[in-house]
Amino acid sequence: MVDAQETSVAPILSAHRVSKSFGEIPVLFSIDFDVRPGEVHAIIGENGAGKSTLIKILSGIEQPTSGSIAFDGQTVELPPDGKAEAMGIVLIHQELNLAEHLTVADSIFLGRELKRFGFLDTGEMRRRARAVMETLHVSVDPDARINTLSVADKQMVEIAKAISRDARVLIMDEPTAVLSVSETQTLFEQIKRLTARGVAVVFISHKLDEIMELANRVTVLRDGQLIATVGTQALTPDSIAQMMVGRELSNLYPPKHEPNVDAPVVLRVRNLDAATVKNISFDLRKGEILGFAGLIGSGRTAVAEAVVGLAQKSAGEVTLNGEPVNFTRVAQSVDAGVAYMTKDRKGKGLLLNMGLRPNLTLLTLKNHLRAGFLDTSSEDRALERAVRRFDIRARDASVAVGRLSGGNQQKLMLGKTMESDPDIIIMDEPTRGIDVGTKQQIYHIIAALAAEGKAVIVISSELQEVIGLSHRVVVMRTGRIAGVLEGAEITEEEIMRYAAGIKQSGHDERISA
Amino acid sequence: MSVSAPDIAAKPARGFRPDLKTIGPLVALALLILLGITLNENFLSYNNITNVLARSSFIGIIAIGATFVITSGGLDLSVGSMAAVIAGVMIMVMNWLIPSFGIGWSVILAGMAAGILIGGAAGIGNGLMITRGRIEAFIVTLGTMGIFRSLVTFLADGGTLSLNFQVADVYRPVYYDGLLGIPYPILVFALVAIGGEIVMRRTSFGRHCAAIGSNEQVARYSSINVDNVRLITYILQGILVGVAVLLYVPRLGSASSTTGVLWELEAIAAVIIGGTTLKGGYGRVWGTVVGVVILGLIGNILNLQSFISPYLNGAFQGVIIILAVLLQRGGRRD
Amino acid sequence: MSVSAPDIAAKPARGFRPDLKTIGPLVALALLILLGITLNENFLSYNNITNVLARSSFIGIIAIGATFVITSGGLDLSVGSMAAVIAGVMIMVMNWLIPSFGIGWSVILAGMAAGILIGGAAGIGNGLMITRGRIEAFIVTLGTMGIFRSLVTFLADGGTLSLNFQVADVYRPVYYDGLLGIPYPILVFALVAIGGEIVMRRTSFGRHCAAIGSNEQVARYSSINVDNVRLITYILQGILVGVAVLLYVPRLGSASSTTGVLWELEAIAAVIIGGTTLKGGYGRVWGTVVGVVILGLIGNILNLQSFISPYLNGAFQGVIIILAVLLQRGGRRD
Amino acid sequence: QDKVTIGVSVPAADHGWTGGVNYFAQQAIDRLGATYPDVEFVFASAPDAPKQIGDIEDMVATRGIDALVILPGDPDAMTSAIKQVKDAGKFVTVVDRQLSIDGVEDLYVAGDNPGLGANSAEYFKQVMPEGGNIVILRGLPIPIDQQRFDGFMGGIEGTNITVLDDEFANWNRDDGFKVMQDFLTRFPDIKGVWAQDDDIALGAIEAIKQAGREDEMFIVGGAGMQQMLQRVQAGDKLVPIDVSYSPAMIATAIELTTSHFTGGIQVAGRYILDSTVITAENVEEFLDAESPF
Ligand SMILES: Nc1ncnc2c1ncn2[C@@H]1O[C@H](COP(=O)(O)OP(=O)(O)OP(=O)(O)O)[C@@H](O)[C@H]1O
Ligand SMILES: Nc1ncnc2c1ncn2[C@@H]1O[C@H](COP(=O)(O)OP(=O)(O)OP(=O)(O)O)[C@@H](O)[C@H]1O
Ligand SMILES: [Mg+2]
Numbered sequence A: 001m002v003d004a005q006e007t008s009v010a011p012i013l014s015a016h017r018v019s020k021s022f023g024e025i026p027v028l029f030s031i032d033f034d035v036r037p038g039e040v041h042a043i044i045g046e047n048g049a050g051k052s053t054l055i056k057i058l059s060g061i062e063q064p065t066s067g068s069i070a071f072d073g074q075t076v077e078l079p080p081d082g083k084a085e086a087m088g089i090v091l092i093h094q095e096l097n098l099a100e101h102l103t104v105a106d107s108i109f110l111g112r113e114l115k116r117f118g119f120l121d122t123g124e125m126r127r128r129a130r131a132v133m134e135t136l137h138v139s140v141d142p143d144a145r146i147n148t149l150s151v152a153d154k155q156m157v158e159i160a161k162a163i164s165r166d167a168r169v170l171i172m173d174e175p176t177a178v179l180s181v182s183e184t185q186t187l188f189e190q191i192k193r194l195t196a197r198g199v200a201v202v203f204i205s206h207k208l209d210e211i212m213e214l215a216n217r218v219t220v221l222r223d224g225q226l227i228a229t230v231g232t233q234a235l236t237p238d239s240i241a242q243m244m245v246g247r248e249l250s251n252l253y254p255p256k257h258e259p260n261v262d263a264p265v266v267l268r269v270r271n272l273d274a275a276t277v278k279n280i281s282f283d284l285r286k287g288e289i290l291g292f293a294g295l296i297g298s299g300r301t302a303v304a305e306a307v308v309g310l311a312q313k314s315a316g317e318v319t320l321n322g323e324p325v326n327f328t329r330v331a332q333s334v335d336a337g338v339a340y341m342t343k344d345r346k347g348k349g350l351l352l353n354m355g356l357r358p359n360l361t362l363l364t365l366k367n368h369l370r371a372g373f374l375d376t377s378s379e380d381r382a383l384e385r386a387v388r389r390f391d392i393r394a395r396d397a398s399v400a401v402g403r404l405s406g407g408n409q410q411k412l413m414l415g416k417t418m419e420s421d422p423d424i425i426i427m428d429e430p431t432r433g434i435d436v437g438t439k440q441q442i443y444h445i446i447a448a449l450a451a452e453g454k455a456v457i458v459i460s461s462e463l464q465e466v467i468g469l470s471h472r473v474v475v476m477r478t479g480r481i482a483g484v485l486e487g488a489e490i491t492e493e494e495i496m497r498y499a500a501g502i503k504q505s506g507h508d509e510r511i512s513a
Numbered sequence B, C: 001m002s003v004s005a006p007d008i009a010a011k012p013a014r015g016f017r018p019d020l021k022t023i024g025p026l027v028a029l030a031l032l033i034l035l036g037i038t039l040n041e042n043f044l045s046y047n048n049i050t051n052v053l054a055r056s057s058f059i060g061i062i063a064i065g066a067t068f069v070i071t072s073g074g075l076d077l078s079v080g081s082m083a084a085v086i087a088g089v090m091i092m093v094m095n096w097l098i099p100s101f102g103i104g105w106s107v108i109l110a111g112m113a114a115g116i117l118i119g120g121a122a123g124i125g126n127g128l129m130i131t132r133g134r135i136e137a138f139i140v141t142l143g144t145m146g147i148f149r150s151l152v153t154f155l156a157d158g159g160t161l162s163l164n165f166q167v168a169d170v171y172r173p174v175y176y177d178g179l180l181g182i183p184y185p186i187l188v189f190a191l192v193a194i195g196g197e198i199v200m201r202r203t204s205f206g207r208h209c210a211a212i213g214s215n216e217q218v219a220r221y222s223s224i225n226v227d228n229v230r231l232i233t234y235i236l237q238g239i240l241v242g243v244a245v246l247l248y249v250p251r252l253g254s255a256s257s258t259t260g261v262l263w264e265l266e267a268i269a270a271v272i273i274g275g276t277t278l279k280g281g282y283g284r285v286w287g288t289v290v291g292v293v294i295l296g297l298i299g300n301i302l303n304l305q306s307f308i309s310p311y312l313n314g315a316f317q318g319v320i321i322i323l324a325v326l327l328q329r330g331g332r333r334d
Numbered sequence D: 001q002d003k004v005t006i007g008v009s010v011p012a013a014d015h016g017w018t019g020g021v022n023y024f025a026q027q028a029i030d031r032l033g034a035t036y037p038d039v040e041f042v043f044a045s046a047p048d049a050p051k052q053i054g055d056i057e058d059m060v061a062t063r064g065i066d067a068l069v070i071l072p073g074d075p076d077a078m079t080s081a082i083k084q085v086k087d088a089g090k091f092v093t094v095v096d097r098q099l100s101i102d103g104v105e106d107l108y109v110a111g112d113n114p115g116l117g118a119n120s121a122e123y124f125k126q127v128m129p130e131g132g133n134i135v136i137l138r139g140l141p142i143p144i145d146q147q148r149f150d151g152f153m154g155g156i157e158g159t160n161i162t163v164l165d166d167e168f169a170n171w172n173r174d175d176g177f178k179v180m181q182d183f184l185t186r187f188p189d190i191k192g193v194w195a196q197d198d199d200i201a202l203g204a205i206e207a208i209k210q211a212g213r214e215d216e217m218f219i220v221g222g223a224g225m226q227q228m229l230q231r232v233q234a235g236d237k238l239v240p241i242d243v244s245y246s247p248a249m250i251a252t253a254i255e256l257t258t259s260h261f262t263g264g265i266q267v268a269g270r271y272i273l274d275s276t277v278i279t280a281e282n283v284e285e286f287l288d289a290e291s292p293f
């Protein structure tokens, strides 16, 4: 992957002794970083290590407190607000950064619309939008409004937006966090195509196998300090993880203790139909971790939302501990001990303008009432517990949640969901944007919950995660259950076969290739 | 950089910026008071202060309701017309009950009950159309603003509805008297303000309002019954308009098609001067109180001097409103 | 192991809802026209139609400006007072130039230039306070609303500013005459509407307005100069108010402190009836035109019948406004 | 002699007539202030009743007024507040609008609203002895309007004059224009228009001119605005007369109140200024080149 020839190429973009503080709080300490044309340079580090801050500085969104940036060998001051795009520095933000009212084509060309005779050339923009979406194997109507798209499609639009620009440096902040394997592969093909053309790519991900596959060099940050920049060939996932968290990281996944096959079924879903899903049936047992795998948009979220009453069911029944239930509002499912954690933390999970405390307790405010009034000290205690349990790192409790690093937002949302002390927990992409160290913690928490006798559904697009955690795996495809895997069947290949429609439950023979 | 876990929660919740934002309206208020003192030695007199506060109490009570509506991302343009209808109907009810109840407090209490009821009902109407009908709050309340205004004109037959004089004499003290030297309107305003502040900060309802105003989806996913909370804010607004009218009727003893004109704008202005965000998500009741007092003082100060042509009163008001908000936004960039 | 996902069903981007949303205002308009026809046989007469459209043209032109302001997440409450000031100053400028220029088009053209300039300047004022001063648009324009209103009262000395009669006679045809039987105000309104629609849909400025209104941060990161685009929307609004006044002055030849009262509310209502979102992010100019015509027809229809007590005009208006929006939101749940 | 402070409170200049009130009040104040250095005036104008009450409260509490001259925007709503000023021992002059209880004011200076309606009706009867169709443009739905309207309707009772319809034109030129346009669309035969206010009438005139029907009808306004009086003087067929209802009555009231303190004359009682019919014959008396109204 990496070769000597590449190291001789001069860097196109580099940072020299860059430091950054937000107010009094230092976030980056004297970082040196560079990226060369045609290479993929990955940045890894724990949540809050300063990765996003560093790439914001590299793209002009933030200005460094001290230090300098060089572009094409010239020391420059990058223009703010994404104007560095004109120089060829293109950034995909960590959080979705699309205007919900605009269409896909509008979004892809926002800020650099194509014009003819001074007027927008909408036909051409639509055509090019469709073309670039096609190279990404996404079939989204260029005229669809962003607010009708799924999170994954939105992410693909972001990627399309970025690769459709004339990038010389393409910086991607966790672009794969919401993507499943196949979308990730498509993205990697495109990245490879771009690097082959000499584009420099900076890539952030918490998925170490992706780093190993894609990156030429890796820079490791820890607590705002530069730990090392090394060629990928010299590394193994384990050694990267160790550099990241500063300690040996053994057994990412906790040992699976065998579920009790006689354990009572706590959640039974039969023939459930909802907006985008059809004929869904499955059982969830006490103490079980049930994985939901499938391509993006296969309807896993839709199932979860229909079960907890966030979306309307059109048919089918749900029984909880043998009792038929019909949740029409989330409050009912929460009261019944079923909690759902959304994958869309920015749009549905957290109030970005508010502090940690109101976010943590929003779902369970009534547990913090004393004589009918909110007891803030009880809320503070809850926050303290959650901060300790989920290792949430924030400057202080009043900082707006939108300012937390992505991973810490995710941990806060996990804390929020767990506050309701549910018996059945449905987690939608629970480790989205979380670093390996914390991932390990979360996996252990999930396993411990199951061991305690709770039941957990994990919806995840990360196959490794589903495989590493689940006792059984439901694979969905285009709104239906394609198959349910158990024990030794749970392998990457098998899941993908069902997910891609190569295999269907009932018939074991290949339907098509 | 990041603080270790346990002491996050303990840290003081304020930085520098929230401070400016917090004290902004207070600074504006202090400056206005200084201006008042230099203009007239009677400015700080007991009479003047109680006058200003008592007459600000109607708008004040309404604006406290508006704080909740706006915090949860809504808007109510109908409050002024609603006040007129409530006043009109209250007066009609009282006049109509005199033959059976006689002159006295029983008539007045019945009228008060009617006022609060109508306020609540109007709030329910607004709220249902907005939450169940899914029509923009601006449109619904613009519509009901016209409807209420017409209704009072119709009830008054184009003229004025006047409360029977003897009843008015019994009722009058509710505006003009007080307890321990504090006029009742000020007391009621203070009670509503304290109650509002507690509800906003110390109850789930207040928290839910802010959550809904901040992001409706997040609120829904957090098991908040968005429609109900919204509905309640409009009902609360209606009831508080009713309470305000209970104090208004003994002062004016009449209602006509001009009663309460433009109160909605004044109430919204007070709310925003007080630091509540017009787009929702953040509200503070005490700020609204400061906003109301600022607006009340502007009018008072204009009467303390003879330099500014009365034609330019509106300009003075406009400038102060902008300055008051500029003070709290000072240097903020977000 | 890359599996392409071509058979993930392409979700239909459009369902039934956007359609209803699109034709909603048109349906409301059609129903109103039907009502008008049944009430009066002259309703569809050339005279009546041109009357209604011509007198709706001021609000219409202003509302088209408001469409841009609102689409980009702003608000301008000052347009009515701004119109009054512009009209007042235009008249003063024309009267004052007569001695040097004589009676004739040169005076009128100078007055027109002054009107557009003042409108633009007022827009710059509003826009700068909002974008550079970072004060809420609601507060800034509420403030300038008071300031402008005061100013015209002051200039007119509480009374009415009247254009010199001879100049007024020269100027009159601009309102009352037309081309090919279409009065000029309607022509100007149509031109502004077509221009506005093109700008909104076919220029980056329009696109940027929607982006800013939808998500300011996203717009900023897309290297859109948010402040400038915002500023331009307010300037455009000011200039369009100026254009509207150019047509208003020849109609009555006067301006007073009552000129343009509540035009802001009417303009905003038209914009929202037309389907633009009050919180920004989505706007359509043709919808605004439909909204303006709906509002114009409501008044017209009320004057064409005698069933509804004039006391209830406001109620009728309110009901229609709510219904018009209900139609387009019909059954929507989001 | 001690210094005397006189408070003057009027409604805001939100239409032509109140604009005139503001103008004449300020003029009188400037003039009298210059003549009598010992008299200080405090002037305020308010857009609604609660604000106007606030104004007079402030005058008592902070400006130490000895007398109050008030044109109450909404007299019913303000009666008790004005009574309080009286009870505090101040001299009270009420202008134009009758309070809802008697005996509060020391001095009452007013126009005659029912008279304005009745005198106008008298003219209609005179010029339309055979009867005919008329339309009425009303002001705002408030008592003054009702008084004028009742006065007029009482006046034409028993004649063959048919009122086709009446609509509110809000004492506003723009609305006068709109309503008249629609009346013209609706009614092919209109002989007379009673606008009861000159602002409304001026708007209506433009609509009539636009329709080219100025020869079919005449229009009667009210209040004596200079622009209308000039038309009367010029013998405009469309505007044969006007009916006076001068905003200058406020000046009269201020003068009378001032002379109560400066002239040693006890001034009290009721001064009702007639709503005179202004015709080409007597229009000279009412013309005043200086007046902005
Ligand atoms: N605008 C801001 N104001 C204050 N603090 C900030 C701001 N942006 C980031 N921070 C803080 O800077 C630190 C680094 O954040 P950053 O987003 O760079 O982390 P990260 O490495 O990208 O983490 P993650 O993997 O979770 O995305 C965090 O402690 C965060 O709270
Ligand atoms: N076209 C659509 N019409 C109605 N609802 C939709 C549509 N597309 C998605 N949804 C709903 O939006 C929510 C989230 O959709 P999303 O596509 O993110 O999840 P999903 O289809 O369940 O896929 P995944 O398996 O990736 O979770 C679900 O409740 C789904 O029912
Ligand atoms: Mg990050």
Ligand SMILES: [Mg+2]
Residues within 6 Å of the ligand: C302, C303, C304, C305, C306, C307, C308, C309, C310, D165, D166, D167
């Ligand atoms: Mg009628």
